[in-house]
Amino acid sequence: MKIKVPFSAAIAILFGLLVLAGYFIEIPWLSDLHNMFLQWAVILAAVALLVGIANLASVHWTKASSEQNGSFYSAVLIISLLITLIVVGYLGPTAEWSLWIFNNIQVPVESSLLAILVVVLTYAAMRLIRRRLNLFSIIFIGTGLITLLGIAPLFGVVIPGLHGAFGFRTLIAQIPAVAGARGILLGVALGTVATGLRILMGADRPYRG
């Protein structure tokens, strides 16, 4: 059965406008609708999460069943997924074994991945000086280095003017960095508003297909 796009667009526009109206109009029934629609969105978001995980499992199951390159890794993924589903699903997300799996598998791997990132960042900073040497790249790398040097004492040595509450590092973080960040935040917010309005007007329909 093929559902026409205008029906989906009507759903998005209708419920979106009602939710947006609940932000600015204080009417009891509108607030109730607002809350109800939001609750429905939470449910559907959870369903979408399950659908995504099911799709992930399906893809790797197919890959593990076949004899293509990387089928071993897909099998490892399927096995770990099933074990986690069984253990955590039966015992609960905060059970001992659930937390054991979380603390001894997920946390070490993610932390290690983040830890290995420092090498990549150091190497990238070294090449940035050579690749693109202009005013803005100099400002960028210079600010970063100054900020890093001002975060902690240099080999246990505090440098006056650099460290401290009124040091250069704090001054940079509180004035120009805030100014730039504020501009970025405002720009992001304005872009979010523009994109949302396009969806609520039906100009953008990312729900096709």
Place this chain on the structure above:
Amino acid sequence: MDEVRCPMCGKLNPEELDTCQYCQARLKPLNISSAPEEDAEITSSSASFNETPSQKKPPDQTPALPEWLQPDWLQSLRQGSGTDELGEIEPEDQLPDWSSQEVDPGDQETESAESSAPEDSSEKPDWLEGLRAANQAEPETPSEQDSESTYSEEMPEDEIPDWLQRIRARQSSDEPELPLEEPDAESAEFLAKLRMSPDADETDSSEQADAEEAQPGPDEEDSQVPDWLAEYAESGTESTPPELPDWLKSDELPAEPEDEEDSLAEFPSRMTPSQPPFTEPFLEEDIELESATELPAETPPDKPPFTEPVDEEEAEGEIADWLADLEIPAEQEEMTSLPVEDEEKTSFAFEAEPAEDQPDWLQDIEIKDGISPKEDEQDQDSELEVVAPFTLDEESADLIQEELPDWIKEIPATEAQTEAEPSEEAAGELEPAELPTWLESMRPIESVAPSAPASDELDQIVESSGPLAGLQGILPAEPEIAREMKSPVYTVKLQVSENQQSLASRLAEMVKSEGIAAPIPRAPTISSQAVVRITIFLILLVSVVWPLYTGDLGAPAPELSPEVLDAQLLINALPDGGNVLLAIDYQPAYSGEMNATTASLLDHLMIKGAYLTLVSTSTTGPAQAEQLVRYVNNQMGHQYRDTSQYANLGYIGGGLSGLRSFAQSPQQIMPYALNASTADESTVWIDGRLSNIQALSDFALTVVISDSPETARNWIEQVGPALEDTPLLLVVSAQAEPLVRPYYEGYPKQAKGLVVGLSGGVAYESSMPRPGIARRYWDAYSYGIPTAVFLILIGGLVNIVLAYLPTLKPGQGRAKR
């Protein structure tokens, strides 16, 4: 050998031939009249026109030249004599006696057949018309070839040959046309003798056809039979056979004066067109005429006339005396002499009579190849000697000689002799004309020479119906566009040359190679980039391991920043046992930093006895929250284990929508506590520590612990407005500080406190009486950060030096980046 110049192509031919061996034009015109005797006389006399005097040939076989073939001097002569008709012989007394008496029966029949043909003025040649008219009205000259007749009127009467005189006399008597089907007995005898040779009939018929072909003159009356021929016809029925001239008695043709030969040769040279015209139609006409006049069966219609080989010696011996009187220069004689070989001689005889009916002199004439279809018979037959029936007197010869252009005089006789030889097969085919050297030199270069016109397809079409049935080259009645033509079939095969094929194959290879991925060169096992990364890792590892291994290196703690102080003040301001909403929104990857940053703050809250409500917008949040509480419990010695101290509400789904929904109605979104050991304990909103919480604003403090600025912003945007007076405290990772600080630096502050990263945690921890895990990491942090900074600086400088070092050396280009 004597040669005759063809009137059409201008080439020299042996005198014995009746038709040109190159263009098949009639060398000796045919004379057609109602009287078969007269016709026989005419044809025989016309056939002997171009013959050398030494050649024997029937006197009535010389065809008359059309007017357009006549040279100017001949025309002028005739005009002076009052005759402008072709083939008219004026002085009949110049004709030899034999020509007026002896009539070839075969020729008579031929002439009768010709005369009985439909007298269509459009089809009959002019000379024939003239002959008939002359026969009917005035005594006119019967043959155009007989220039002597033109001259004869100017000649004194005593010099006019007897035969010509007789012809004139006969013409003046207004004799009717002789019926063709009543040959005279004597002429019949003469003709019968001529028919003694087996090929005489064929020869006669072919010669007759050639005569028709060679004389396409304007339409004239075809009943003008010259007097001398008419005389022959009459003599064939009434008079006795004329006395044979001496030359006919002998086997040899009488010798012709050279002057006469030269004068005779002038005709073909002057009037010869480039190509023999009217070859095919005349042949067809001849065929039709022959069929209409009931030619003998032995007569081959396609045989060209004037091609009978004649023995030159015999022909020369039988030339009449009147021809011998003509003083033809030796040069002209050579020019006019036909290229007759010893074995082959051409003859202008039309039809050979049976051997038993032919006179002796005629029987002696050797019929050579070209005419005779049988070589045996050809060998056996006596040569038909070609004899010019008309001879030029000395005066005429002189006139001709004077008017001959010099270039004709210069033509050596040898050229004519060396021209193409007639052959039996060539008699039936059109041989390419041989141009003389002087004409050959004038021939244009082939590259610029106009090419022979392409044969029109119309010429190939033979009409199949209508009055023009059987004719070729007829213009179609229908326009070409209406004719049904098969549509041309165009070949679909592409004509490609070898060079094009090679280029196309090369292009195909290039296109094919585009789709094939080039093999990537195998990277070395350990590249320079890997070496650098390993080096960096090891250096950083050492800088971190050493402080951790050695323990406290005494790195000074950072100063208490305002934002950390504000956070501390907020927690200090909490009432004891106050409800604190704790949002654990950081990933497990940041658990090391966030645990170190949050541990002291959480310890502070626990010291305050705050009821912690843990929520998270991340799926790992519930586990992370549990892990944090247990960590602090373990590190700080607290006992937060069940829902009486804290409630782990779990995961808030939906992202922004869930936050907004949680902010509006937290009980509906998070009704249960995950850390409840029993079902009753899970309903914390009903009979737990959260029963007096209706909205988020009922919480004493909201602490958002996040590793990303987006999560913190979401909390600020969605939950912040619902908090109202409830302070919001942000504990963020060092990476989130730049984008989160504006929420703290503004007025009114959206975030009342801010603890940033390990430095903030260390700073907060330093204000607490109990040390935490953050202080343990601080020493390694203080050594690792500057090490990394120095690595970046040194590595960058090295890269810059390596990049710009080639430019420092003279003579080298810019360094490659």
Place this chain on the structure above:
Amino acid sequence: MSLADLSLTDMLGSIIGFFLTLMVFSYAFGDNAMFRTAIHIFIGVASGYAAVVAWYNVIWPQLIIPMVFGTQADRIDILFPSVLGVLLLFKASPRLSPLGNPAVAYLVGVGAATAIGGAILGTIFPQSLASINLFDQQNLQQGGEYVIQLAKGSVVLIGSLATLAYFHFGARQYPNQPAGRPKWLEGLAWIGQIFIAIALGSLFAGIFAATLTALIERVDFIIDFIFALIPS
């Protein structure tokens, strides 16, 4: 602390954690099978845990319980999301995927509205007000700090405006000239680039610090584990 002091599960967990850490650290020498195996284990575990949490915290209490154990009113209230939820399940099938479009459209529409409301009420208004309130007389302190505060506020205001000007991509068509921003806007954007570079530099420093902290934590774990193997 030694491994003997740990329970079996903790010791096993420590061992697993230790090897997983080393497997991930092996990426410093290049991509290899150990690293990929550790990554795939992590993905499986994370996916499974997320699915269970979503079920435990959302599906079960907010969808199943009202549908099965709730009242009629509860079932009516949950009917529409149930239908949409069922339609959303069809997204797993490529052939029947279009059937889930209405559910996705609902999520997109509600999410867009939520984002708009939060951006306006949570960022635009407060941040704009914060920039303005920097010049509030009540906030400015008297004396020397007044000037400092004023200067600080001015720089922040100019920096914020300059940063916003840099993200302005509208162009005006000029006669005989290519389309572009006005000159004054170009200059302001250039200044904004500087503030953006500073902000991003600070961001880079923070990221680096966070990753270094993660490295320190992992190294500390390894050291503790190694030391735990050594009998005391």
